[in-house]
Amino acid sequence: MFGFLRSPAPVSSTQEIPTHSEFPNHIAIVMDGNGRWASKRLMPRVAGHKRGLETVRRMVQLCIERGVPNLTLFAFSSENWRRPADEVSFLMQLFMRALREEVKLLHKHHIRLRVIGETSRFAPELQAAIAEAEALTAGNTALNLSIAANYGGRWDLMQAVNHMVATEPDRHGDFTEEDLRPHLCLADLPEPDLFIRTGGEQRVSNFLLWQLAYTEFYFTDCLWPEFDEAAFDLAIASFQRRERRFGRTSEQIKEKRMVG
Ligand code: IPE
Ligand code: IPE
Ligand code: MG
Numbered sequence: 496m497f498g499f500l501r502s503p504a505p506v507s508s509t510q511e512i513p514t515h516s517e518f519p520n521h522i523a524i525v526m527d528g529n530g531r532w533a534s535k536r537l538m539p540r541v542a543g544h545k546r547g548l549e550t551v552r553r554m555v556q557l558c559i560e561r562g563v564p565n566l567t568l569f570a571f572s573s574e575n576w577r578r579p580a581d582e583v584s585f586l587m588q589l590f591m592r593a594l595r596e597e598v599k600l601l602h603k604h605h606i607r608l609r610v611i612g613e614t615s616r617f618a619p620e621l622q623a624a625i626a627e628a629e630a631l632t633a634g635n636t637a638l639n640l641s642i643a644a645n646y647g648g649r650w651d652l653m654q655a656v657n658h659m660v661a662t663e664p665d666r667h668g669d670f671t672e673e674d675l676r677p678h679l680c681l682a683d684l685p686e687p688d689l690f691i692r693t694g695g696e697q698r699v700s701n702f703l704l705w706q707l708a709y710t711e712f713y714f715t716d717c718l719w720p721e722f723d724e725a726a727f728d729l730a731i732a733s734f735q736r737r738e739r740r741f742g743r744t745s746e747q748i749k750e751k752r753m754v755g
Pocket of ligand 2: 525526527528569570571572574575696698700
């Protein structure tokens with residue numbers, strides 16, 4: 496069941512034709528619909544965020560059970576600072592509390608936690624808690640759990656470009672995708688095979704713009720706090736019905752499968 500876990504080669508998912516009915520190697524989720532879940536129940540929006548954390552726990556467990564080795568969750572976008580100050584502050588506190596309370600459990604289950612995004616904008620205590628959690632779990636291999644916080648796909652691209660140029664300041668105009676790739680967030684992981692967005696909206700909202708180049712998209716009206724095992728399995732089943740062609744023809748894909 497954990498066969499994938501021992502071979503975490505950072506192969507680009509956009510290069511390989513996967514075998515049929517395979518589980519995704521990497522799932523990226525936009526966890527949307529917390530506010531609406533709460534409003535529907537006449538509760539404050541933040542109650543939805545609190546409940547959403549329970550779905551995060553459920554997804555982590557499900558990925559481990561199903562042998563999905565990489566899970567990336569969009570928790571707070573670079574645009575979410577535009578929300579009312581009390582909601583932003585609640586989200587920061589929830590993040591801090593979750594880090595403090597869950598990290599030991601994550602470590603116990605051999606989960607590696609990392610946070611991607613412009614974390615320098617967070618309060619120093621939160622930055623310290625992130626660094627501590629990342630250091631504690633750095634050697635774990637059961638699941639790579641990445642939380643995107645103050646993350647934006649455009650920010651990711653720009654920080655990667657800046658790092659790339661800074662490493663070779665005398666080089667001009669001939670940088671390649673291969674030069675850029677190692678500077679992007681999650682460069683050591685395969686690119687997501689499956690993107691899930693709950694909450695009914697069908698947009699990327701500045702999530703992993705580069706890394707989603709050939710990812711399969713799955714949108715569901717289910718609100719994040721209600722996204723359960725059955726809903727997860729529907730997303731996986733939908734993924735398994737897709738034919739990933741990566742620019743090739745359907746005939747080429749079938750031929751490749753037959754020869755192995
Ligand atoms: C997603 O739920 C969580 C965050 C963006 C932090 P929302 O808060 O966006 O919920 P809706 O979209 O308003 O229902
Ligand atoms: C996207 O959700 C970001 C997260 C889930 C963290 P939003 O609810 O902020 O997205 P938009 O602004 O409606 O596109
Ligand atoms: Mg939303």
